[in-house]
Amino acid sequence: MSLDFKDLSDGELAALSLAGRTAAFAEILQRHREAIYRIVVGSIGDPDEALDLVQETFLAAHGALRRYDPARPMRAWLTTIAINKCRDWGRRRAVRRWIALALPIDDAAERVAEDRPGHDVEVADREALARTSRAIAGLPSALREVIVLRTIEGLSQAETAAALEVSEKAVETRLRRARLRLGEVLGG
Numbered sequence: 001m002s003l004d005f006k007d008l009s010d011g012e013l014a015a016l017s018l019a020g021r022t023a024a025f026a027e028i029l030q031r032h033r034e035a036i037y038r039i040v041v042g043s044i045g046d047p048d049e050a051l052d053l054v055q056e057t058f059l060a061a062h063g064a065l066r067r068y069d070p071a072r073p074m075r076a077w078l079t080t081i082a083i084n085k086c087r088d089w090g091r092r093r094a095v096r097r098w099i100a101l102a103l104p105i106d107d108a109a110e111r112v113a114e115d116r117p118g119h120d121v122e123v124a125d126r127e128a129l130a131r132t133s134r135a136i137a138g139l140p141s142a143l144r145e146v147i148v149l150r151t152i153e154g155l156s157q158a159e160t161a162a163a164l165e166v167s168e169k170a171v172e173t174r175l176r177r178a179r180l181r182l183g184e185v186l187g188g
Helices: 010-018 022-044 047-063 074-102 105-111 124-137 141-152 157-164 168-186
Strands: none
Touching: 010 022, 010 074, 022 047, 022 074, 022 124, 022 141, 047 074, 074 141, 074 157, 124 141, 124 168, 141 157, 141 168, 157 168
């Protein structure tokens, strides 16, 4: 008789995964990867890089599974790992930019990425979404993380505070500031 992993809690899946059942961790991945992807892409604004960071998030989670507390929601635990991966990515990106500035201009010109949408993207809704995504990606990380978790992912204030390891009041304040900044940038 085969065990149906879909019927198990995240805590039970974690325990089975620690016992060597790879299908148990595959179920954890299946349950949470889309939400973690949305959080990561919302935090960094780059869908391709987000795929790599989601993979890094789940690799780190698998390696740290012994430290998972089954009393805590798996999604909140994974969100904390994902946010930390995004912060690491941001630091690495800042270092790469600094190094690029130190290189000769001819070399740097070859690496400049085209950041404008293609000419075929003329649908007003798509442009508005792209503009909003860029505005969110341009926010400081403390504000961006809160807007992604609360507004886009719909986490509660308490869940967001737990994931970011800040107080609920800090979440409320950051969310207000993020919305004000977005209103200024987007002209609303």
